[in-house]
Amino acid sequence: MIRELTRAMKTFQPIEDAWYLTGPTASGKSAVGLELAQRLNAEIISMDSMAVYRGMNIGTAKPTAVDLQQVPQHGIDLVDPTTEYSVAEYLEAAHHDAERIRERGRQVLFVGGTPLYLKALLRGLCSGPAADWQLRQRLTAEANVSGAEVLHQRLSQIDPQAAEKLNPQDTRRLIRALEVYDQTGEPISDYQQQFQEPRDDLRRRVFVLNWPRAQLHQRIGQRVDQMFQSGLVAELHQLLDRFGSLSRTAGQAVGYREVAQLLRGECDLATAMENTKIRTRRLARRQLTWFRSLVECRWIELAEPLAPIQLAGQILSEAAD
DSSP: OHHHHHHHOOEEOOOOSOEEEEOSTTSSHHHHHHHHHHHHTEEEEEOOSSTTBTTOOTTTTOOOHHHHHHSOEESOSOBOTTSOOOHHHHHHHHHHHHHHHHHTTOEEEEEOOOHHHHHHHHHOEEOOSOOOHHHHHHHHHHHHHHOHHHHHHHHHHHOHHHHHHSOTTOHHHHHHHHHHHHHHSSOHHHHHGGGOSOOGGGGGGEEEEEOOHHHHHHHHHHHHHHHHHTTHHHHHHHHHHHHSSOOHHHHTSTTHHHHHHHHTTSSOHHHHHHHHHHHHHHHHHHHHHHHHTOTTOEEEEOOSSOOHHHHHHHHHHHHHO
């Protein structure tokens, strides 16, 4: 059984000869990405784990029809929001899209802010076994009753290397590590080890847009205000009318979870907006922590006003150095 599971697991190699533009939420990636793609004669592949969901448009800031006319974009609207979508599924689609783009004689530009996607694209990934939902539900229930520390202690006994790296409160990743060991008999750290080293040949083409904290927080506030003004509440209401509920992953998207609380009568509109801003700032902080851990990243320091045309030129100039 373990051998069958191991054979079923997929290994994804880094995507070579591509460009990467990332940064925290609200940093201006989309606007700069459009300019950079046109200069590179590139097509864009989204690197946003929530943009894969159909109908979740406003909260994920998907490209507009005008944007799509300027530059073809991929990795968007792949599945319904009732679906659990894994990083392995994303990588499979990204590899396919990258190959087709190159066949058309164009370059590949990844744009987005999901750090796990970025790391997997840069260093590769072993997908691990498929999800065991019964086991996940059992471990989740155990964590809810006894605390996530119980799972962390158990992982420390079977995979101390993974336990040392994981936050004792990170229930989702603790469950995944225990799940891999349960299904394969091997520690998840053994599968991850081969994908920890950076690739020197990718260091020239990975760029992070970085704002001073105060300016980034201001941009986040403006973006959240615009999301609600553009109809985020109505968008989620329509999705729930159509699908009944969202998947666990889609339902955790920043903005959508807060609006769901609003629709259930658990808070008012002002509170939903403020909670969205708070959670978005926390997301940005986590994203930046991830990016700093990837030595491939080259940082582009920004200041208002955002100047996409100049920034695209700066990126190309720094890549040539």
